[in-house]
Amino acid sequence: MNYYDVAQICLNGHVVTSMAQSSPNFQQKFCNECGEKTTMTCQSCDTAIKGFYHVTGVIGFYDYEKPKFCENCGSAYTWTERQQNAANELIDFSEKLSETEKEDFKASVNAVIRNSANSNVAQLKFKKYISSAGSEIAKGMRDIFVDVVSESVRKSIWGN
Ligand SMILES: [Zn+2]
Ligand SMILES: [Zn+2]
Structure with a gap:
């Protein structure tokens, strides 16, 4: 039988385990990367977070990619929200962008996520604003988005 395991992820988005159900001994109450609380369910509707996909007869590993949104209720998971908030705060810091540009930048961040x-x-x-917002902002954005955007997008924006 093929089935999805349950993932345990900290509220900042560090994946503790993608097999919290089949290997409960991997579970942790707190994140060992950042000390934040961990969760196995959506904070809004309590549905389990999809983890590793087990296929009968196949023992293998692939890169588990944590979800950004709950597939049951559509809410952004806490880590997605935090990423977005962090990006918005950073944008507000820019002294080189007008208020209108800042709002537009935030909207593009939202769409990229x-x-x-x-x-x-x-x-x-996103690319245009990153280059005009100044190198500090560009660097901060990279830290926030490095594992959110696809590799091709990352390379096209930051060059590596
Ligand atoms: Zn963490
Ligand atoms: Zn939900």
Whole structure:
């Protein structure tokens, strides 16, 4: 029988284990990376967070990618929200962007996180604003988004 395990993830987004159900001994109450509380369910609707996909007869590992949104209720998981808030705060720090540009930048961050239909435009804007917001902001954005955006997007924006 093929089935999804349950993932345990800290509220900042560090994956503790993608097999919290089948290997409960991997569970931790707190994150050993950052000390934050861990969770196995959506904070809004209590649905279990999808973990490793077990396939009968196949023993193998793949890179488990943590979800950004709950597939049951659509809420952003806490780590996604925090990433977005951190990006917004950083944008507010920029002295080189006007208020209108800041709002537009935030909207593009939102679309990039959501990978939405207009995300190509959002990516272009994101890139444009990152380069005009100054190198401090660009560096901060990289730290926040390094494991959120796809590799191709990352390379196109930051070059590595
Ligand atoms: Zn953590
Ligand atoms: Zn939910």
